[in-house]
Amino acid sequence: MRQAYRDQLDGVTGQLVGMIRKAGDQIRRATTALLEADLELAEQVVTADSGINRDQHSVDEQVLQLMATQSPVTTELREVTSALRITADAERMGDLAVHVAKIARMRYPDNAVPHDMRSTFAAMGRAAEEMAGKAAAVLLSRDAEAAAELAQDDNEVDQLHRSLFRELLDERWDRGVEVAVDIALLGRYYERFADHAVEIATNVRYLVTGEIEWANTTRR
Amino acid sequence: MRQAYRDQLDGVTGQLVGMIRKAGDQIRRATTALLEADLELAEQVVTADSGINRDQHSVDEQVLQLMATQSPVTTELREVTSALRITADAERMGDLAVHVAKIARMRYPDNAVPHDMRSTFAAMGRAAEEMAGKAAAVLLSRDAEAAAELAQDDNEVDQLHRSLFRELLDERWDRGVEVAVDIALLGRYYERFADHAVEIATNVRYLVTGEIEWANTTRR
Numbered sequence: 001m002r003q004a005y006r007d008q009l010d011g012v013t014g015q016l017v018g019m020i021r022k023a024g025d026q027i028r029r030a031t032t033a034l035l036e037a038d039l040e041l042a043e044q045v046v047t048a049d050s051g052i053n054r055d056q057h058s059v060d061e062q063v064l065q066l067m068a069t070q071s072p073v074t075t076e077l078r079e080v081t082s083a084l085r086i087t088a089d090a091e092r093m094g095d096l097a098v099h100v101a102k103i104a105r106m107r108y109p110d111n112a113v114p115h116d117m118r119s120t121f122a123a124m125g126r127a128a129e130e131m132a133g134k135a136a137a138v139l140l141s142r143d144a145e146a147a148a149e150l151a152q153d154d155n156e157v158d159q160l161h162r163s164l165f166r167e168l169l170d171e172r173w174d175r176g177v178e179v180a181v182d183i184a185l186l187g188r189y190y191e192r193f194a195d196h197a198v199e200i201a202t203n204v205r206y207l208v209t210g211e212i213e214w215a216n217t218t219r220r
Numbered sequence: 221m222r223q224a225y226r227d228q229l230d231g232v233t234g235q236l237v238g239m240i241r242k243a244g245d246q247i248r249r250a251t252t253a254l255l256e257a258d259l260e261l262a263e264q265v266v267t268a269d270s271g272i273n274r275d276q277h278s279v280d281e282q283v284l285q286l287m288a289t290q291s292p293v294t295t296e297l298r299e300v301t302s303a304l305r306i307t308a309d310a311e312r313m314g315d316l317a318v319h320v321a322k323i324a325r326m327r328y329p330d331n332a333v334p335h336d337m338r339s340t341f342a343a344m345g346r347a348a349e350e351m352a353g354k355a356a357a358v359l360l361s362r363d364a365e366a367a368a369e370l371a372q373d374d375n376e377v378d379q380l381h382r383s384l385f386r387e388l389l390d391e392r393w394d395r396g397v398e399v400a401v402d403i404a405l406l407g408r409y410y411e412r413f414a415d416h417a418v419e420i421a422t423n424v425r426y427l428v429t430g431e432i433e434w435a436n437t438t439r440r
Contacts, residue, residue, distance in 0.1 A: 064297050071291050077284050081304055088308065169398050178389050180397045181404040188405065 005070040012062055012083050017136045019055045019090040020200065024132030026052070026097035027193055031125025034104040034186070035118050037111045045101035052094035056087045063087075078210070082203045086139065089196040089203075093132065096193040103182055112182045114175055117167065124160045124190040127153060131197035138201050144208040147201035157194040161187045225290040232282055232303050237356045239275045239310040240420065244352030246272070246317035247413055251345025254324040254406070255338050257331045265321035272314035276307045283307075298430070302423045306359065309416040309423075313352065316413040323402055332402045334395055337387065344380045344410040347373060351417035358421050364428040367421035377414040381407045 026045055033042035063083050066072070072080050103112050113121050131153050138147045164187045167173065168180050246265055253262035283303050286292070292300050323332050333341050351373050358367045384407045387393065388400050 060301075064301065067287075067297050067301075068293060073288060077287050081280075081284065081287075081301075084301055084304060085308070088305070165401075168401060173397055177393055177397060177400045180401055181385075181388060184401040184404055185408065188408070 005066070005072065005076060008062070008066045008070065009076075009079055009083075012059060012066065013139060015055060015059050015062070016083060016086050016090065017139055019052055019059070019087065020093070020132055020136040020139065020197075022048075022052050022055070023090050023093035023097060023193075024129045024136070026094055027100070027125060027132065027190075028129045030097040030100035030104070031121065031128075033101050034112060035122060035125075037104065037108055039105060039108045042101040042105040042108070046098050046105070049094050049098045052091055056091040059087045060084060075207075075210075078207055082207050085203050086200050089199050093193050093196045096189045096196075099189045100186060103186055107182070112179070112186070114179060117164070117183065120160055120164060121186065121190075124157060124187075127157050127160070128190050128193045128197070131157070131194050135197040135200040138204050142204060142208055144205050147205045147208075150198050150201040154194050154198045157191055161191045225286070225292065225296060228282070228286045228290065229296075229299055229303075232279060232286065233359060235275060235279050235282070236303060236306050236310065237359055239272055239279070239307065240313070240352055240356040240359065240417075242268075242272050242275070243310050243313035243317060243413075244349045244356070246314055247320065247345060247352065247410075248349045250317040250320035250324070251341065251348075253321050254332060255342060255345075257324065257328055259325060259328045262321040262325040262328070266318050266325070269314050269318045272311055276311040279307045280304060295427075295430075298427055302427050305423050306420050309419050313413050313416045316409045316416075319409045320406060323406055327402070332399070332406070334399060337384070337403065340380055340384060341406065341410075344377060344407075347377050347380070348410050348413045348417070351377070351414050355417040355420040358424050362424060362428055364425050367425045367428075370418050370421040374414050374418050377411055381411045 026048060029041055030045045032038060033045060063080050067080055070076075106112075131150060134146065134150055134153065138150065164183055168183055173180065246268060249261055250265045252258060253265060283300050287300055290296075326332075351370060354366065354370055354373065358370065384403055388403055393400065
């Protein structure tokens with residue numbers, strides 16, 4: 001019986017890892033679409049999101065099945081409820097990649113990001129993709145220390161985000177309001193994407209340690 | 221045994237309703253703080269958020285207890301997993317009210333919202349508060365039709381949100397970039413708050429009908 005539970009949970013975990021990696025792919029492709037004003041790629045990102053949404057429903061259904069057939073107890077209950085939280089995070093990460101792609105699409109053939117801010121967005125995109133990769137790895141390894149590292153990576157995204165705002169609000173800003181609003185929203189999408197990767201890692205730590213982290217409970 | 225399950229679930233539902241109503245109070249007070257540049261009220265909103273966060277952890281623990289002691293089956297599984305989703309939505313609604321309050325606090329003693337945009341934000345605040353109230357009522361009544369109405373209310377918030385952006389991006393906009401960025405982010409916070417109220421209603425419909433709604437699966 002417990003072997004059956006383990007096997008089913010491993011199946012769920014494998015699919016969660018796949019969802020998180022897809023979200024990482026999506027933010028990488030959305031960032032490329034944004035920086036290269038690539039309309040076709042932006043459309044692909046928008047279209048591909050339905051795959052992640054279907055994955056969420058499929059995994060959620062499997063978790064319900066698992067609960068119904070295996071009646072999880074003690075730590076198993078934390079495992080199954082964490083799985084439900086993690087599908088929601090991964091699904092949301094996919095949505096945020098779509099938001100980035102939609103700004104690229106809306107401004108096409110123009111480039112939404114001014115030339116001298118491209119490197120900052122390229123760095124945010126890389127960091128976001130890496131965080132998705134690490135969140136997936138942490139879910140597989142259940143390494144609580146590696147999970148804690150994700151909070152450090154998040155600091156990098158925060159710094160990039162703050163540097164964007166400094167530039168936007170500098171009195172020498174001369175790109176107008178539309179560009180400023182795009183940049184502010186884009187910055188927020190990357191920041192939220194990174195937050196969800198941290199949430200996944202926090203869930204893994206909770207699984208391993210059983211402790212809820214109380215710090216930073218008002219999230220962004 | 222099933223009576224014990226019912227009693228415990230009713231307890232959980234009561235606390236969920238309380239959380240959602242608190243989130244509604246928070247967005248109302250945050251809106252007042254924003255429109256009246258009321259620093260003290262903004263601080264109160266920020267401080268009060270920890271109460272909602274504690275509620276979330278408390279309800280989540282109770283749901284785990286309920287699962288451990290009552291071994292829910294069939295539709296009960298949907299009830300308990302929906303409860304976990306709803307705590308996450310209500311907690312996030314609280315966070316978004318804090319974001320509004322923090323913009324009020326950051327711009328104090330100035331008013332973050334230009335005078336002629338105040339009525340739009342007052343309307344967004346009212347709609348957001350009402351949607352929280354309706355989401356709480358729907359959770360108690362399990363009225364699938366009333367749940368569907370929330371999607372209509374959300375259209376009102378969307379329209380207000382779009383009208384903000386039209387004003388921001390109008391070539392006659394002369395309030396500068398800082399105000400524009402504040403308005404864009406504030407608009408997004410209200411829109412997301414409303415989205416979470418809709419999500420709660422969607423969860424209730426799912427409880428009642430057992431059907432997942434596939435429309436609009438890429439959320440904002």
